[in-house]
Amino acid sequence: MPRLLRPFLAVAAALAFTAVPTVTVMACSCMETSVEQAVAEADLAIVGTLVAVQAPPPDALDQPMSMEWAIERSRDPLEVDRATIIGWPDNGANCGVSFEVGTRWLVLASMTDGGLETNGCVPNRPLDADDPESAAIAEAMTPVGGSTPPDPVQGAAELPVPLLVGGVALVLLTGLSMLAFRRRTPGES
Numbered sequence: 637m638p639r640l641l642r643p644f645l646a647v648a649a650a651l652a653f654t655a656v657p658t659v660t661v662m663a664c665s666c667m668e669t670s671v672e673q674a675v676a677e678a679d680l681a682i683v684g685t686l687v688a689v690q691a692p693p694p695d696a697l698d699q700p701m702s703m704e705w706a707i708e709r710s711r712d713p714l715e716v717d718r719a720t721i722i723g724w725p726d727n728g729a730n731c732g733v734s735f736e737v738g739t740r741w742l743v744l745a746s747m748t749d750g751g752l753e754t755n756g757c758v759p760n761r762p763l764d765a766d767d768p769e770s771a772a773i774a775e776a777m778t779p780v781g782g783s784t785p786p787d788p789v790q791g792a793a794e795l796p797v798p799l800l801v802g803g804v805a806l807v808l809l810t811g812l813s814m815l816a817f818r819r820r821t822p823g824e825s
Contacts, residue, residue, distance in 0.1 A: 664731035666757035671742070674759045675773055678744035680752055681711035682719060683763065683774045686735045691725065700724050700750070703735060705743060709777035717780045721745045721752045731756040742770050 675681045684705035692699035700722040707717050721743065726732035733756055735741060742761040745752040754760060761770035 664729055664756055666731065669759060671759045671761060671770055671773060674744050675711055675742075678711070678758070679747040680719065680721075680743075680745040681777070682707045682714075682743050683709040683740070683777055684719065684743055685740045686737050687718075689735070689737060700753070707780045708740075709774060709779055711777050713778050714780055719745075719752065721754050722750055723754045726756060733760065735760075740764055742774050 669677075682705065684707045686703055687706050688704040690702040690704075692701060701724070703721050703723060705719045705721060707714060707719055724730055724732040726734040733754055740763045742763055743754060744758045744760055745754045746758075747753075761767055763770060763774055
């Protein structure tokens with residue numbers, strides 16, 4: 637091949653490669669977590685029925701959907717019976733969620749800047765299916781509006797740590813000041 641054709645072939649090959657369409661590939665990759673561990677680590681763990689879904693407008697692809705849950709039980713005692721949780725609609729590759737209105741679920745959510753959020757990597761579980769592990773976890777949760785009696789010793793003495801540290805420091809500082817600045821009476825050495 638003549639030397640003169642080589643640069644033209646190189647430019648033609650470069651143009652051919654840039655003309656090939658590129659595709660963005662999305663994939664959901666989740667770290668495996670047991671349901672028990674996920675319930676313990678979630679900011680909110682509830683048993684609830686999905687009552688409403690508000691999808692974002694079709695032109696707002698960067699916004700999640702908003703889901704309203706009627707809460708039946710919760711890992712932590714709650715006085716509310718509804719929760720709004722956001723999540724991305726499942727498209728098969730985005731770690732989104734797919735809940736149907738009227739279905740009962742064990743739902744786990746984390747607090748984000750946008751509010752409580754769940755996703756496809758969290759082991760949310762339908763409670764209508766035959767899943768004894770999830771059913772046992774759900775049954776062990778506190779009913780909404782129900783409260784567990786507080787431990788009398790723990791409930792009475794529970795103060796924030798910074799307040800306790802500040803109080804101890806104040807007592808020590810006061811005692812040391814009294815020793816350092818006490819008045820001496822005449823004849824005392």
